[in-house]
Amino acid sequence: QQQVKQSPQSLIVQKGGISIINCAYENTAFDYFPWYQQFPGKGPALLIAIRPDVSEKKEGRFTISFNKSAKQFSLHIMDSQPGDSATYFCAASRGGGYQKVTFGIGTKLQVIP
């Protein structure tokens, strides 16, 4: 049972373009939605996260858009650069503390010059 559905699985974007990765969740109790970035040979690292009390969060070129009614959230990478080439995972969890984190299947992004 996949509680967080992520698409696309792979994405090729021209340098300077906008990369968009989408996620949808089922559990309305989720209240923390992070995005992790993973470079080859490394572990995932937190990129940006949002809680459902806001509809958008921006950090530099990275923006999360959140639609609570549709149970969807997305990552937008503006002015995509070759250094952004990585695998991106969306995730969701509920409550604080000990609640487990459920991940999407990941999106492999390639930014070509």
Next chain:
Amino acid sequence: EAQVTQNPRYLITVTGKKLTVTCSQNMNHEYMSWYRQDPGLGLRQIYYSMNVEVTDKGDVPEGYKVSRKEKRNFPLILESPSPNQTSLYFCASRPFNDGELFFGEGSRLTVL
């Protein structure tokens, strides 16, 4: 430096030969967890621990064991590895009251 350390990073073993992947964190985090990463399946949680001596199953616990005798260590034990456990394994930790997970660099396991 704050980090999660896994060992070994790479291991090739044979079916049935018990092995342990160690995980240690130096951030005094209460929560620790193991994930496996497989193509097309993303990151799936194997086991997690809320604190010393408190562990619970994740989504794919079959064939794995864990223990949490010390706060900083959370080893993953494969008592009788099988080829379907060939995967990339990640250990992660986080504080009790924060959502950010800190991951190790991964352990690539091949079971022949």
